Amino acid sequence: PKLPSLNGFGMLKVYLMNVIWMLGCAVGGLLTPLYCLLTGTRDTRKFAHGIVERKCAQLLCYLLIAPVEVKGMENIPEDVCYQSPAPVIIANHDSQIDLAAVYFLFREWRWIAKSSVMFLPGVGQVMWLSGHVFIDRVNKSSGKTGARNLYIQSTASVQAGVPMFFFPQGTRRLGERLPFKDGAFKVAIENKSKIIPISLEIPLTAWNSWYPLTKAPQPIRITVHPSMDTVGKDIETLKKESSEIIYSVLPDYSKQS
DSSP: OOOOOOOHHHHHHHHHHHHHHHHHHHHHHHHHHHHHHHHTOOOOHHHIIIIIIHHHHHHHIIIIIOOEEEEOGGGSOGGGGGSSSOOEEEEOOOOTHHHHHGGGGOOOOBOEEEGGGGGSTTHHHHHHHTTOEEEOSBOTTTOOBSHHHHHHHHHHHHHTTOOEEEOTTSSOOTTOOOOOOSHHHHHHHHHTOOEEEEEEEOOTTTTTSOTTTSOOSSOEEEEEOOOBOOTTOOHHHHHHHHHHHHHTTSOOGGGOO
16 A cells, blocks of 8 residues: 655654653653652552553653544443453554553553563663563573463463453554464463454554644544453454454555555
8 A cells, every 4th residue: 555654744753752752751760669669569560550651652642643532441341450360452553653542541451572672761661660571582592482471471460450462463564454463362262361352543644744733634543342252262263353343443555545
């Protein structure tokens, strides 16, 4: 598909998004231990994930991208984080914007991230304080992949009542419907967790529009679909069903010139 290339203003917004995100998280990383000290808690996750990450992400959308509209919040109830096993949340992955937009769900979860993310100023430290899952794709000492560590930590999270959030495409590609990988579905099946599919519609104009200097041409739209049972289903069936559900409300840019 002929997707728009970044213009100069779009490049500036990408740069500002990353700078503001790192600076905001750096400040939040310093405030988190102070919060724990003042409240007498050792749980850094509540403040780092629920306050620092969420507020930074929402601020970035308001400042640089577009307003966010969410439909279907009844499909991800507030007590979802206190069930065991917790659900596995999956969504399509179009852009870096996805990582900020999903915080408008106002729910708790853990991400999967490469261990190298730890070295991102501010961001890596806040993610560590939030208890997200870091993996090495390849363990240099043993030559083995980090897949086993992913499943171990993901299982521990959902059994403790904290959902895991996956982008099953494995990478981001605006406008393309990449096939889903197995990881999220394997975690859900092994833990008998429900799967909550989410559709993220990032406008093609998101970066290149003159927002916030003008009104955003289109909002970011998030659709939360009803949860899917995993008991008695295999990975391929779940991948097919969830893909159809997620893309059912999204535009198909491959059919547009």
